Amino acid sequence: MSVVDEVTAANERYASGFAKGALPMPPGRKFAVVTCMDARLDPAKFLGLEEGDAHVIRNAGGLVNDETIRSLVISHHLLGTEDAVVVGHTDCGMLTFTNEELQEKLGPEAEGIDFEPFPDVAERVRQSVEAIRGNPLLPDSFGATGFVYDVHTGQIDPV
Ligand SMILES: [Zn+2]
DSSP, X not given: OOXXXXXXXXXXXXXXTOOOTTOOSSOTTOXXXXXXXXXXXXXXXXXXXXXXXXXXXXETTOOOSXXXXXXXXXXXXXXXXXXXXXXXXXXXXXXXXXXXXXXXXXXXXXXXXXXXXXXXHHHHHHHHHHHHHTOTTSOTTSEEEEEEEOTTXXXXXXX
């Protein structure tokens, strides 16, 4: 079964019982989640989210960088969120390589690109929280809290 067949079949099952077509655009629980793209993490499940509840911003590492700030600014100023929850996780792939290694693997086109690997998940989450708190485009009232999710237990621990 191809990827297209798989996702189409899954969506047919989802849409067949769909009853949430009237949800408003602003997240009902007024917060945004920033987390890693890791396939083992399902933020809707481990944070108890339903459709319409929260923004979920994902990238490799769950980093708060310029692109994440762009999304958070829109999330807060246009769609009313008041808090961000940043969730890193144990055994993150971003701990497993250096810029030099990936640049070498990719060749000359990748020279000078920062893929933003990091050596310490909790420390990187702290930096992300500080990046949100210190950003001039987000007000002091916009909350930011960091956690590390343990891929072995499913638990989140505050950092
Ligand atoms: Zn990760």
